Structures are given as structure tokens and as C-alpha cells.
Amino acid sequence: MRVGVYFCRCGVGDEGQISGKIDVHVIRDRIEALPTVDYVETVDFACGEAGQDRIREHVEHRRPDRVVIAACSPRQHEETFRQVLTCAGVNPYLLHLVNIREQIAWVTEDPRQAVDKAVNHIRAGVARVAHHYPLEATKLEACPDVMVIGAGPAGLKAAMTLAKAGRQVILVEKSPILGGLPVRFEEIFPTMECAPCLLEPIIGDVLHGDVLGNIDIHLTSTVTGMRGFLGNFDVTITTAPRHISVTHCVGCGLCIEACPIAVPHMLNLERTERKAVDFELFGGLPSVPVVDESACTRFTAGDDCLLCHDICPVEGAILFDDVETIHRRTVGAIIVAIGSMLYDLSRVENLGYGAHPDILSSWDVERLLAANGPHGGQLVTSQGKIPQRIAIIHCAGSLDPDHVPYCSGICCHDAAKYVHLIQEKNSGIHITSFVRTIVMSGKEIFNFYLNKSKNVNHRWRWYSDPRHIEVRVEDDFRKGEVGPLSVVCHCADSGNIESISVDLVILLAPIVPSDGLRDLANILDIGIDATGFLAEYNARSDATCSSVRGIFIAGACQSPMDIQMAMTQGTAAAGHVLSTVVDGSSLCINPATASVDQERCCGCMTCLPLCPYQAIESSQENAKAYVNSVLCVGCGTCVATCPNGAITGHHCTDNAIYAEIEAALQK
């Protein structure tokens, strides 16, 4: 074993950042005396271009078995020197960098103590590096195709970005139309831009644009299975029957007129009806209806009604024998963008949601205000009257440890929008906002808040505790008539208990994870955090990466967010995919990971639950542990935990550490 040691002066002569404190001559004498050390070379600035060239040429000339560089922190230049070694034709993992600048020269007052400590650390490095062995980054062929789950703002943006970059995208959407929540609504804050106008051009591009051939759309579909890992995910998609062919239907709507079955339209607060064959949403894209199996008498009663089929002008558009289908697709990466939903307000008992048809959630109001909603965009009560007095209750269920402890961050924006829209439609309506706190940050929204909520017919009432407010439904309603509502509030600003009669109550509900999120996370084996939203790889630096490599997250399934943020995250997630699975080049897998000696592994699986990256599996062949190096991040926790010592942490083996400890402790 011949170890070559390079000592960086980090400067010139005895004046360098390192050589000014640590005597180079002492180092040379004491390190060269070590039996495995072949030579000690000094370099002025090892990290500089000239320094790197000198080390490279010297290594090429002397051909040491191992290299130790005593210089600055490995956090600074380990990668630099690994590349130098690679250029010199030496495996980069035969290097050990000893930090004698940040952790010795700069922090030790007495130069004699500094040189002793440096000798000690370099000796430990020399001992350790003898246990290093060459490691090769493995190459893995990766499928460049990408699956995007969810076709709301985040998913659509991700799919478009990827398709424009030439990727084949498999877009999976649970509902029969594209666009997610905003297309079901109308005007969005802060500029009252029309949401369908914002999204429909993107949806149009996805459905008919020049990237059409790159996007494979699966509507009424969900992901029901997944196996594999980064580069090669094998995903199962289950598609519910639509009974109308998306490729044949021209969207004329004759079938809807012909259908004799009408049921309450849930999306329209049950204030209108829909047919058993109908559009999910008037104006929703693709403009193709869907047959509701729970309403159509062919399915509920087994009759042979053919009215829609007979009137349809296109042969093959109506498919009564359509059944659930299962597809499998291989993709290299997955983006999860399934959005969020509102908290179930009926659980907040003091607010009366569900006890009276004029107690509305924010999403109910969005539908009422939408032109394709139940009243053509008019905000009217369940009796069809224009309300004279409206209460808007902020933080309905939010900031409440019994319900949702966090702030969703967008409801105050919604409230300002409602105040604006309601008074724009009818300036005579009196609005009282019951507020616990106002969260309206950002460059656009605050001015909007100032301008729009100073209206003479709008007033604020403050409350401090979620139990200090109650929505009361008067008795006559209970007798079967729709009676008046009142909001009783212990106001924090006046200290009084105020009771205000209103015709309509709007509850600003918290945003919570979608019903299906937990199931999907289980299928994909990705993490969920304490709030129930998807856990990020790092919530600040990698908020669009899940805990598992190759699976990315975008939009409100990560955290409550507005449309702007969701679309930005969709683009960001697509960017992650493009730089992680690069078309035409194979994946480069870091070799400094763990591996299991199958001879020594007894299959106890102590290691399995310790890995948060799902990198350890129990082999189906021999029931022993197996580490997937594609998913392993090299933390070494499983290595330290194995009771049999069957797991090796490459580049950080037990023997390397033992050697380092032993040499560091030599007197």
C-alpha cells in the first residue's frame, strides 16, 4: 500500500491560511515516517486551477495506491478533488480529504497544538484510506416517459411543460373533464380573472394542440397499483366506464335532451337537476357527457331504454357495454398533483353547516357565483331571493386544535373576492366579516384587500376563540320552513356579545388533503406528514420532491395553495423530472450506498422499517434484505443497525472507521 499525501498550504510559503498556522516541515517529517506513506507533497492552492493540474500530473507520475489531501473541508472541495483523481485515471473513491483548515488551522490558538492535531488527523486519514476501494457509479437505463396524476392547474402545467420538451406524458384524471377545481369556479383572486379563460387555452393545447401526440389522457381514471422505482415505474391505471366515446362524441348534447331521468345536481348544491347522461359541468372540456351508472335505468333497473342511443347522430359514440378497464404503463418518473378538498364543515357543530341551505362553504359560493352555476352567477338564497345581509365567517374550523390546526393561507383572499363580487352585483347588500386574523401577504393581494373591503356596506367584527361564534338556525326552520339565520358572536373588539340576523352565511373552510390522497400515497409508497398532506423530500429546498426518488409532487396535495403557486409547482416538478430522467442518457447511480451480504443476512428485517426512502425490500426469492441502490441515499443507518453485520456502507465501512479511530488515538 502506497499512500500519496498532498498538503495544501492554502496560500504561499509559510504565510498560507493553513501553512501560516501548521508547520509544513513538521507535517512532512512526521507523516512521511508512516509506513504506508509514499510521499508528502505540498501545494500552494490545491483547489485552484494550477493546484489541481499539479496534483493531477503528480498523481499520474507517481501512481499512488491511495490519495490523502490535507486541505479545507470536504464539504467545500471533496467533489473537486474526486474529479482531479478521475482525470488522473485514479478511481475517485480512493481519496480521503482531511480537513486541516476549518477544523484545525482556523480554530487552534497554539501552533504546536495545531500541528499535533493536524498530524493526528492526517494519520487517521492515511489509516482510513487504506480501507477505501474503487467504486463505480452504475448506469441504469431509464424510461423517459412520465406519468402525471391529476389534471388540475398543477398537473396540466406539468404535463404541458414535459410534452413541450418532447416527453411522452400519461395524464391520469379521476373526473371526466380536465382543469381541476378552477374550471368549476369562475372569477379568481386577485384580478377577477376568469378561471376557465385562464385554463381552457392550456386544456385546448392538451386536447388538440401541437403536443397532442405527446399526451396520453386517461379520464375517469385512477392509479391503482405501482411497482418499481426511479427510471422504471410500472403503474396500473383503472378507468371507470364513461359509456360515451371521447373520440366519437361531438358534444351536441342531444342525448341529454332525450334522457328521461333527472337527479339532483350535486355540484350545483342540488339546486338544479342533471340527467342520467349529462356533462360533468357545462362548458367542461372535453365536451363529452358521461353516463351516471347510479342514475341511468339501464344500470339501476336493468331496463332497455335506448333514447340517448337512438338520438345520437354519431355511430359508436354511446357505449352501453363500456366496462372498467385496466391499463399498465411503464414510466421513468411520476408527478402527483391530485389537489385538495375542503374540510367537512358539518363537523364544526357551532357553525351549523348542513342544518340550513343558506349556510354555505366557500366552494358552494364559488359555484353560485359561476355563470354556469345553479342561478347563472346570481348569488341568491335557497328561496331564490337576493340576500340583504350576509355574514362571512373566517377561519371556520381553521386555527382550531379540535379541527384543522393550521391556516390554509388563501381563505382571506377568497373572502376579499366575495366581498368585491357580491357588492359589484348588488351594492346594497350588507356584509359583516367575522375575523380572527387576516392573512393576505404578497404584492398583489394586499392592495386588493385595502381597496375592496373599505366599502360602506361592509364591516368587520373580530372574534378570538373558535368557540366564541355560533350560527343559529331559528325555530321555524325546524318546523319545516326556511327561517332566518343569526350569527351570535362574542366580539373581541367590543367585548360584547352581538347577534346579527342574516339571510346567508359564508363559511371560509380550511383546505385539507383529498380523500384519495392517503390511498394514493400508500400505492406509491410515498410519505405523508402530520397534516395529512404529502411529505416533501425537503420542505424548503425540494418542496416538489416526495420522499421517494423519481416521484414528484405539485399543487395543493403538498400544502394548501393558490392557483399561481400550484402552476409554478407543476412547472417546477416537470423541471425536476427533466433533470432527473434525462432523455437519451442513462441514470447515474451514486455508488456510496449500502448493500447486503446475502450470505450473512438472516432475514430478520430489523433494517426494513428504518429506511425512510423505501430502499430496503425483503427479497421474494430468499426472504432476505435487499437494498435498492437507486433509492438508497447512503445515510448508513441500516448499516449500523444490522445485528449480523451483513450490511456494508460503501465508502464508509466499519473497518475504515475503526482504522480512522485507532490511528486518531495513537499517542
Place this chain on the structure above:
Amino acid sequence: MITDFDPIIIGFLCNWCSYAGADKAGAAGIAYPPNIRTVRVMCTGRVDPQFVLRAFADGADGVLILGCHLGSCHYKEQNYRAIGRHRMLLRTLTQFGISEKRCRFGFVSAAEAVEFVAIVEEVVQEIRALGPADFKIGRDEVTGAVIND
């Protein structure tokens, strides 16, 4: 109390937080006693209890394990594993006749240069007060394994 005793402490520092915190102390030029000999690991989760036993068997007077603060581990929750192991290890050390005070677990973020220095100073002082190691622990001459003398 032996005052001229200069203890040697092996410090297992995780790459992402505590090692970076130690680097920051260097960048800020905050001097501290040279008694600590650093072993860099990617995560405190990699610190096998046997590393600690080996350090004592090879003559360390103390061992310091520093990781990321709870909740900010680069590897999510692996510092919790390290804490669990450390607690069990302390019981073993006591059986070997090694004071619990000689093996400390702490948290240092990548920004906490001053805190890093404070911990090192405190540990050096504490172990200096305990005096040189006189443990019933050594290494088997043939196998090299840690044994209880």
C-alpha cells in the same frame, strides 16, 4: 483533580449539520480546545455503538456524537435512531465501568458555530474533571474485538 490531564475526545459529526457547524466555527475563527478528533459520518444514524466502544477500547477519554436538531435531519428521522442507540449504549458503557458523562449526544445545526464551540469546551472541561480513562475495556490481541477485561 488532575489539572494537567489533556483528554482525547473522538467526535462523530454528521456531514450535513454538525460538521458544517464545526466548519462555520472555523470560518468565524472561533478558537476551541484541540482535544477533539473528528470522524465525519454522513449521518449520526451511521454511528454503530461499536464505533464508540472501539474508541474507548483504543484509549479515548470521551466520545461526542453530534447530529442535526430533531426535525431537521438531512435523512428525515435518522437522528432519532441515533438517539435511541445512544441511550442503550449508555447502559452498556456503565457496565464497562465507563461514566455516562464520557459519551455525550448533542445537536448542532449548520449555523451554530458558537454552540458547537460551547459544547466542545464543556465536554473537554467535564472529561478533564473526570480524569484519565481507567476502563475495564480493551481489545482482544488476536481478534481485535472489544472485550471487557
